[in-house]
Amino acid sequence: MGRYSCPFLFGQDDLAERYISISDLCCYLDRYMAETSKGSQGSSREHQRDKKRDDLITQSLRDTIAAFAVRWLPITSSDGLDTSHRIQTMWRQARRDMLRIINRPSYRSxxxxxxxxxxxxxxxxxxDEEADGVSGQVCIHAALQQVQSLRARHRNLQFSGSKVTPSSSSIPMSSAPESADTSSFINAENIAYWAAITFDTSASLTLNCRPLLSSGLFGFESEFTWKLVRTCLNVFNESSKSWCQGSAEMTDERANEIIAAAACWKLMGWKLAANFKEALRDGHDESEVRKALSYVSNSWKEFDATFRPFLDECYKRMQFLGQQTKLRWFSLMLHSHLSILMVLDTIEVADRYDLLADLKDASIEAENTVMNALAFGLHNTITLRRTIDSPCGSETIRSVTFTVPLLAFDPYPHHIVASVQLMRKAIDRDYRNKNITQDLYDSLNATLESALKHLPQSSKSIQAARQKFSAAPDDEILEDTQVPYRELPALLHG
Structure with a gap:
């Protein structure tokens, strides 16, 4: 969300920090909007009501952050401590609050x-309990609708069968558009909007739903946000021409600049992959399906030509980079190529094997990169330090450290699960086609299984993935020879 990853602020050192706390940013936005909309007007009763509402929104955010982060509690807990009850309790408490959060629109909500x-x-x-409440997909759509209403400067008449909301005055802004306060607010609002675009794009790809903040298929070509992303790619191309090639020039700051810029373009790749899935899913004309697929292929080629040489230099210098930089590099490499695997899976499910030839190079590159990224995430570690209570009367600060594989702390473990499942299909295919030996097959599967073992084990989805992974014996793989896709890639892979 910083200045090298958000296209609204790309490379503008005076407008944004390199790293952004999204929770602090949302608090700032809500505070600014509250101050500019009412100021000192209103009765004391209204102020008390607004303060109570504000406190409830803040508490809801704290509870949700706790429920989100508690999955990593076992890593820093004492051996033998049962955390399952605490994890369930915090999840239930956060979920019960979701309906109230939906009805309290704000950036924190x-x-x-x-x-x-x-x-x-x-x-x-x-x-039964899982079905009796708000789902994650509903929360995403509600959040996106809140973003749309919060960004609207004019509150015109709105109505539905359940409620009529009258018009209200516009949110006043500073009389000087160039003022520091107004500029900071606009920048913060743009960062929050880019975060929402990220969720919207991810949901449209992974949940097979249409985006809410941007148009599908080819409408993105005329949208300001995606034009900015394209501009950022061009700016990076120009600015990087003066950089010296070689890992010796790869400082931690330079590496993070490269990773952030590549992450911005990665979202374009996800957007185009989601568009292709929509074209295939909704039965669009063959010409539109082919056009959408060509966009996916060209996006991958541009990523490979623009960023891959620099990312490879980052890898050569990896042992001299910070652990957070390593985590960002791992996450980028995994997620940027996961979209290609998802496109290949979509083609297989739709029985459109004629489209695979257009992604021959991309499919090989994606499988290699995702597998290498998983191995990287397993073999490289991150160290955490936690302060612990000191003995009574002691002023000494005591702490304990924990060292775990990088992928154990990836904030999107469900993407790792998806990567493991898609790579398992690719490995099974290559084994059946005799492209890999039994020893290599066992070694690759061991890496995938180890990746699942190091993810937060409190998740139902992760436990289900582990059970499914271990329940697929080799005999089933050898017997299943009827799916054309599993033969065709033997030709694609040479």
Whole structure:
């Protein structure tokens, strides 16, 4: 969300920090909007009511953050401490609050809804309880609708069968558009909007739903946001021409600049992959399907030509980079190529094997990169330090450290699960086609299984993925020879 990743602020050192606390940013936006909309007007009773509402929104955000983060509690807890009950309790408490959050539009509420959508359903939650409440997908759509209403400067008449909301005055802004306060607010609002675009794009790709903040298929070509992303790619191309090639010039700051810029373009790749899935899913004309697929292919080629050489230099210098930089590099490499695997899976499910030839190089590159990224996330570690209570009367600050694989702390473990499942299909295919030996097959599967073992084990989805992974014996793989896709890639892979 910083200045090298948000297209609204790309490279503008005086407008944004390199790293952004999204929770602090949402608090700032809500505070600014409250101050500019009412100021000192209103009765004391109204101020008390507004303060109570504000406190409830803040508490809801804190509870949601706790429910989101508690999955990592076992890593920093004492051995043998049962955290499952605490995880279930916090998830239930956050979920009960979601309807109230939906009815209290604010940027903090938006963040609460997004975070709960990323919070895994814990083990011990029955299917009946899971179905009896708000789902993550509903939270995402509600958050996106809140963003749309919060960005609207004019409150015109709105009505539905359940409620009529009269017009209200516009939110006043500073009389000087160039003032520091107004500029900071606009920048912060743009960062929050880019975060919402990220969720909207991800949901349209992974949940097979249409985007709410941007148009589908080819409408993106005329949208300001995606034009900015394209401009950022061109700016990066120009600015990077003066950089010296070689890992010796790869500082931690330079590496993070490259990773952030590549992450901005990665979202374009996800957008185009979602558009292709929409074209295939909704039965668009063949010409539109082919056009959407060509956009996916060209996007991958541009990523490879623009960023891959620099990302490879980052990898050569990896042992000299900070652990947070390593985590960002791992996350980028995994997620940027996951979209290609998802496109290939969509083609297989739709029985459109004639489209695979257009992604021959991309499919090989994606499978190689995702597998290498998973291995990187397993073999590289991140160290955390936690302060612990000191003995009574002691002023010494005591702490304990924990070292775990990088992928154990990826904030999107469901993407790792999806990567493992898609790579398992690719490995099974290559094994059946005799492209890999038994020893290599076992080694690759061991890497995938190890990746699942290091993810937060309180998640129902992760536990289900582990059970499914271990329940697929080799005999089933050898017997299944009827799916054409599993033969065709043997030709694609040479």
């Amino acid at each position: 938006m963040l609460s809804l997004f975070l709960f959508a990323l919070t895994p359903i814990p083990m011990g939650i029955s299917e």
